[in-house]
Amino acid sequence: MEGLLSADGRLHGSRCAGCAVAVYPADPACPRCGGPAEPVVLSDTGTLWTWTVQRYAPKSPPYTAPDTGFEPFPVGYVELPEGVRVLAVLDVPPEGVTLGMPLRVTAGDGVPRGAVAGATA
Known part of the structure; x- marks a missing residue:
């Protein structure tokens, strides 16, 4: 997973590819369904x-x-x-x-x- 902060100061989290749950800080697995999660820059x-x-x-x-x-x-x-x-x-x-x-x-x-x-x- 990427770091917790992007180059422009925004926070990094992750989103599950299966159920779309987003979390912070980023995690390689979804806490809801256990599926794989991808890095995402959060709002x-x-x-x-x-x-x-x-x-x-x-x-x-x-x-x-x-x-x-x-x-x-x-x-x-x-x-x-x-x-x-x-x-x-x-x-x-x-x-x-x-x-x-x-x-x-x-x-x-x-x-x-x-x-x-x-x-x-």
Whole structure:
């Protein structure tokens, strides 16, 4: 299978040749029917399906706290048009997060990130 990120920053998943189920990250076999799956570049926009606020620092390593210390941050599942839900750190202030909001999904440091669709980084 290909890597998790395409050259243009989009996520790679896979789609079953038999039942058309799409998954992320890519897997050579379908989780539904066990048939072969082919690599596919996933859509880069979706809608926020659910979310929460991470209020404690992740384990270290691999997490390294910034010099200013740990700050709580929102995380959520972004549902892509392919039906795949991708867990992402949300680059949105917690007070600005709403279910169903449109988000653009990219990868940052190997972790998917979600930002308001149409916003520039």
